[in-house]
Amino acid sequence: xxxxxxxxxxxEESHYIVEAIEDDNPDATVIYQPAMIxxxxxxxxxxxxxxxxxxxxxxxxxxxxxxxxxxxxxxxxETDDELSLTWNA
Amino acid sequence: xxxxxxxxxxxxxxxxxxxxxxxxxDKPASRYQEASYDVAPEKNFHYRPLWEPDKLLNDPSRTAVxxxxxxxxxxxxxxxxxTYVQARAKLQEVTESNYAFFEKRGLAERMPExxxxxxxxxxxxxxxxxxxxxxxxxYATAYGTATVVTQAFLYNGxxxxxxxxxxxxxxxxxxxNSADSLATAKEYWMSDPAWQxxxxxxxxxxxxxxxxxxxxxxxxxxxxxxxxxxxxxxDEHMTESGGADLAMLIEFxxxxxxxxxxxxxxxLKTTVAExxxxxxxxxxxxxxWKEKAVTDLAPLAEIAVGEQAIAxxxxxxxxxxxxxxx
Numbered sequence: 001x002x003x004x005x006x007x008x009x010x011x012e013e014s015h016y017i018v019e020a021i022e023d024d025n026p027d028a029t030v031i032y033q034p035a036m037i038x039x040x041x042x043x044x045x046x047x048x049x050x051x052x053x054x055x056x057x058x059x060x061x062x063x064x065x066x067x068x069x070x071x072x073x074x075x076x077x078e079t080d081d082e083l084s085l086t087w088n089a
Numbered sequence: 090x091x092x093x094x095x096x097x098x099x100x101x102x103x104x105x106x107x108x109x110x111x112x113x114x115d116k117p118a119s120r121y122q123e124a125s126y127d128v129a130p131e132k133n134f135h136y137r138p139l140w141e142p143d144k145l146l147n148d149p150s151r152t153a154v155x156x157x158x159x160x161x162x163x164x165x166x167x168x169x170x171x172t173y174v175q176a177r178a179k180l181q182e183v184t185e186s187n188y189a190f191f192e193k194r195g196l197a198e199r200m201p202e203x204x205x206x207x208x209x210x211x212x213x214x215x216x217x218x219x220x221x222x223x224x225x226x227x228y229a230t231a232y233g234t235a236t237v238v239t240q241a242f243l244y245n246g247x248x249x250x251x252x253x254x255x256x257x258x259x260x261x262x263x264x265x266n267s268a269d270s271l272a273t274a275k276e277y278w279m280s281d282p283a284w285q286x287x288x289x290x291x292x293x294x295x296x297x298x299x300x301x302x303x304x305x306x307x308x309x310x311x312x313x314x315x316x317x318x319x320x321x322x323x324d325e326h327m328t329e330s331g332g333a334d335l336a337m338l339i340e341f342x343x344x345x346x347x348x349x350x351x352x353x354x355x356x357l358k359t360t361v362a363e364x365x366x367x368x369x370x371x372x373x374x375x376x377x378w379k380e381k382a383v384t385d386l387a388p389l390a391e392i393a394v395g396e397q398a399i400a401x402x403x404x405x406x407x408x409x410x411x412x413x414x415x
Contacts, residue, residue: 015117034098057121057167058176 004074004085005040006047007033013056014068020051036070045074046084112160124169126160128236149234152301154360154367159235162359165351173244176348177251184341188258196334197262204332205263205270211323211393212339213274214284216256218315221291223249225307229300241352245308248349252342259338283392286385287315293381301360305371306378308353313409314382316346317402322394350409357413372415379406 006021008014010032018030018037028041039045053060062083074085103110105118108127134145144150149159168176191197197205226246233239257271264270278284294306320342327335361368383399390398 012120015119034096057165 002087003040003042004045004072004087005038006045006072006085007036007038007070008068009070010035010037011068016055017047017052017065017068020055021045021047023055024048024051044084044086046082048082050081119167120171121164121167121169125164125237125240129234129239147234151232151234152299153370154301156234156360156363156367160237161363162235162237162356164237164241165355166348168241168244168352170240177248180341180344181251184255187337187340188262191262191334191337196337197265200263200334201331204327204330204335207327207330207393208259208263208332208335209270209273210277210281210283211389212319212335213256213260213270214278214281215315215319216253216260216271217275217278218287218291219249219253219256221295222307222312223247223253225291225294225297225303228295229303232300238356241356242304245349245352248345252345255338255341259335262338283388286387287389290381290385301371302374304356305374306382308349309357309410310375310378310382310406312346312349312353313406314386314399314402316342317405318386318390318393318398320346322398322401326394354409354413357415361414368414375410375415379403 008017014037018039021028021039022030024046025039025041025044028039028045031038031040047062047065049060049062062078062080065083072085075088077084077086104116105113106123109118109123112126113122129147131147138144138146149156166172166176223246226242226249229242230239230246233242260270260274261268278288290306290311294303294311297303297306320339324336324339324343327333357371361371383403386402387399390402
């Protein structure tokens with residue numbers, strides 16, 4: 001199976017998002033590239049609002065992810081509480 | 090001819106300050122971590138303070154609470170100067186527009202006389218209590234241990250000044266800028282029997298030497314009771330009596346209390362969970378101050394809302410304490 005991935009701009013806010021993703025997806029690989037953080041995982045990746053809010057210490061909407069998002073790969077399923085990436089088999 | 094564009098990555102030698110690296114590891118640290126952790130000096134002081142020669146500056150023995158490491162605390166809001174100011178500016182913008190709307194539509198004139206009187210008697214004197222709360226919290230900033238704790242106390246202290254100012258503005262809105270209502274409110278604070286309990290309580294807390302006991306007495310016990318009593322129950326009571334527009338003016342306090350409670354709960358919970366010594370000590374403080382607060386607030390609660398009010402507020406507080414593990 002191929003990998004789903006997500007790339008964020010390397011800034012203060014993204015660090016919290018990356019931390020949250022690392023917590024929710026222990027198997028994910030985080031690659032720091034110049035000015036960009038790429039996160040990949042085999043098959044599945046999820047970003048949960050609650051975890052990100054916890055890391056940031058304030059309210060956060062899943063849609064606010066797009067402020068820092070550069071690119072992503074995978075089939076997106078977005079709700080108010082989480083955004084998940086998968087490859088439909 | 091083909092041109093190949095290459096990027097070369099320069100790995101920085103260090104990602105953050107040395108003291109932040111020691112605590113969190115060598116990775117990019119958040120601004121909050123860099124501004125808050127291991128910042129206050131702890132050793133190698135040259136002189137002992139003349140006014141307290143048995144203690145050092147920033148001496149952790151200024152409270153009976155013992156923490157292995159005070160920096161295990163974390164403000165869940167992650168407030169350092171920048172984020173704090175931004176968050177409050179946002180809250181204040183909303184409040185200012187509420188106050189402007191209230192004034193523009195002349196809502197003060199439409200309030201029934203007895204509602205205005207009730208607000209003057211039961212809400213406005215609180216500005217003096219808020220000033221007391223400012224002193225108390227800033228005291229903890231001065232004598233507390235660890236920046237991660239003391240900075241939050243300072244923000245709390247500043248917020249209290251802001252709230253006292255908003256309370257004054259409510260008075261000015263209601264009396265057409267004559268400041269009569271503020272003078273009356275001061276009179277209530279100084280001599281109305283309903284307020285003397287709270288005044289005594291606040292003044293007693295000012296005399297406390299132990300800054301963590303102050304935190305329990307002021308921020309945990311008194312604030313939970315007063316904010317529930319006035320900004321929830323009294324607000325509901327006023328809405329029923331035709332003073333619903335008051336809600337617009339006290340929204341700041343309600344939002345602030347919600348925000349501040351997250352920090353209070355976290356500080357309390359972490360400290361209680363540290364050791365049985367702390368749990369017992371804090372448990373005793375809570376019991377002692379709770380008893381005083383309930384007795385001292387009861388007359389005010391009865392006048393402001395009704396007989397059941399204080400019991401309802403205590404219930405809210407007990408729930409909060411249970412969550413903190415007390």
